[in-house]
Amino acid sequence: MPNQTFTTTLNQSILTKPIISACNLNHYFGEGELRKQALFDINLDIYPGEIVIMTGPSGSGKTTLLTLMGGLRSAQEGSLTILDQQMCRANQQQMMQVRRQIGYIFQAHNLLTFLTAKQNVRMSLELHDEYLEQDIDGMSADILKAVGLGNRVDYYADSLSGGQKQRVAIARALVSHPKIVLADEPTAALDKKSGRDVVEMMQKLAKQQGCTILLVTHDNRILDIADRIVYMEDGRLADNPALTLGEPHRFFD
Numbered sequence: 001m002p003n004q005t006f007t008t009t010l011n012q013s014i015l016t017k018p019i020i021s022a023c024n025l026n027h028y029f030g031e032g033e034l035r036k037q038a039l040f041d042i043n044l045d046i047y048p049g050e051i052v053i054m055t056g057p058s059g060s061g062k063t064t065l066l067t068l069m070g071g072l073r074s075a076q077e078g079s080l081t082i083l084d085q086q087m088c089r090a091n092q093q094q095m096m097q098v099r100r101q102i103g104y105i106f107q108a109h110n111l112l113t114f115l116t117a118k119q120n121v122r123m124s125l126e127l128h129d130e131y132l133e134q135d136i137d138g139m140s141a142d143i144l145k146a147v148g149l150g151n152r153v154d155y156y157a158d159s160l161s162g163g164q165k166q167r168v169a170i171a172r173a174l175v176s177h178p179k180i181v182l183a184d185e186p187t188a189a190l191d192k193k194s195g196r197d198v199v200e201m202m203q204k205l206a207k208q209q210g211c212t213i214l215l216v217t218h219d220n221r222i223l224d225i226a227d228r229i230v231y232m233e234d235g236r237l238a239d240n241p242a243l244t245l246g247e248p249h250r251f252f253d
């Protein structure tokens with residue numbers, strides 16, 4: 001019997017078109033003799049509202065694929081569609097347009113430490129011209145409350161703990177209600193409890209907003225928040241039935 005995740009994914013694939021779709025995607029670093037292939041024939045469809053976790057050994061190509069799927073790196077060969085935009089041979093303006101609809105969370109929180117939590121979140125809204133100046137403050141404070149930092153809104157980023165900083169980074173990524181959130185090892189610098197809190201927060205907010213999450217992690221303690229897990233090895237997506245059928249612990253423990 002297919003389990004629920006599998007059935008949901010199956011239904012989605014029949015009813016909805018992917019929000020991100022990679023087809024025979026290859027990627028290379030370097031030139032001439034130094035040219036080295038980092039991604040091989042990647043085929044991956046991600047559907048609206050899904051939480052997909054990508055895992056696999058260090059150096060297997062996870063960050064390379066994530067940055068391509070976020071429009072942060074130019075796609076070279078094959079096909080990659082993000083939010084209906086073909087990214088192979090896309091120009092700078094087309095890439096910018098895609099990036100504006102994506103929230104990013106990195107391993108290091110990348111907050112500006114000389115700004116307060118709210119000022120850091122505000123910056124993300126100020127980059128979009130559709131928000132009115134008088135709304136920006138309230139929206140920033142509200143999302144900080146939603147990640148449990150209502151009492152830290154005016155604290156400088158420098159004075160927050162690692163887990164709190166990462167929650168500010170989540171607030172900053174989600175405040176503009178992006179359609180897609182990409183996270184690269186968001187719990188790597190956190191202890192077990194903070195790491196868990198942070199991903200549960202992401203999961204809750206994303207489900208409320210209906211946004212799609214692609215999260216790269218080594219951390220097998222958080223795999224259960226995923227609707228689907230994909231495994232990368234040596235630049236290829238591995239077809240592992242134990243993973244795609246939603247039984248990650250059997251594979252990792």
Ligand SMILES: Nc1ncnc2c1ncn2[C@@H]1O[C@H](COP(=O)(O)OP(=O)(O)O)[C@@H](O)[C@H]1O
Nearest residue numbers: 029030038056057058059060061062063064065
């Ligand atoms: N900017 C770069 N220049 C050259 N090689 C790179 C670059 N970024 C990554 N690589 C190589 O591509 C491969 C995949 O790296 P990466 O995507 O960072 O893996 P992961 O995130 O799974 O650890 C590795 O062999 C890495 O050395």
Ligand SMILES: [Mg+2]
Nearest residue numbers: 062063064184
């Ligand atoms: Mg990486």
